[in-house]
Amino acid sequence: MEASRKIKASSKLSFRGKHNSTKMHRMIPWESTLERDFIKLLDYDPTVISYKFQPEKINYVYKGKKRKYFPDFHVLKNDMKEYIYEVKAFEKTEDEENKVKFQVGMKFCSERKMKYVVVTEKEIRKGFLIENLDILSEVRQDSTSRKIMNVVFRTLEKLGGKTNLGTLKKGISQFNEEEVESNIFHLIYTHQLKMDLISAPISDESFVERMSN
Template sequence: MYIPARKIKAKVKGYRGKEPFFSSGLMIHWDSFLERDYIRLADFDQDVHELYHQPLCIHYMQNGKRLRYFPDFKVILKNGKTLIVEVKPFELLDDPKNQIKFEVGRRYCEEKGWLYQVFTEREIRPGELQQNLSILRRVKLHRTDPVILKFLLDEFSKCDEIDLISFRNRCSDIEDHLFYLHLHSLVYEHMIKVDLVDEKLNEYSELR
């Protein structure tokens, strides 16, 4: 098996759907719901700057046949590094065809000084994370008020840790829908921390 150096070509095909990648303002194609959920995860990741779906084609030889491999995503990190990501269900990791593609991807990335990683549902959908991200991502569809954001942060700075319902009582002057819109925005932007994996967001979630 060898990986010849050649010009990268984009894959032309149909897609099952598109998901907004708010960090760049682009709509990113996906071919499976697991890929869609990876997009949501990457958008929430503070280290991710840009994301592209199936941006390259890697040509390789196997048993005398010329084959092509289209990795799922190219990720540009904020530190300038490039990561090629393959999304696969955990049960398919040991499939011989997939193992060959993984090795082809790793070798290709090594030659270019990039990173290569395979993500499964174990990394993409731990606990309640995706359910919570579905809630938090809605704030991106609405305009937030900088005055309310600052007020919430000022109030939160007076606390060490506080559960959501107690914090809601501290900010009782703000209408309910505005409070949750702006709080969720602060959580999504990592300005207020909350455990998004072990439980669904609720009145007793600990803010820190």
């Protein structure tokens, strides 16, 4: 395994940046907005333990020339298996050069008992998921209150274990609505409460329920 590639500043107009990971507690670089959105999914996915951006370098030969391939993400999941994810716009998955990279990546992973996965906007940008995760992830853990969260759980239980967000907030009058909403959002983001984040933007009409055991 070789050292990861250093991300150089581009002289061309391009989308590059860093995302403050809620899981890795540091800035993670990205080289496309699709990669940025995939990082948000990795942060939210409870099966993901840790991940790195472009930590692998794979040498290969294409059309008689030596080339280097840096897959996008190396991910460790709670099944203790390692995954390599390549993030690619769907329209580019049929490009000959990309198909070669995919084959190189699959061979690299097969030899190391890892899994190689290509993901596109079809898997990453489902419905309103990314937009909703942006809202939920804005809540800082140090701004939450265990006392308020316990009241949220008790109130939801009294309401039958499932109700819409507006009704749940109104049922908790001892704290201000903004505090209550922030704590509910934190509970959803940390998978302690469940909400459909794909079908519609988060609103007071969105249903909230306890996670099943």
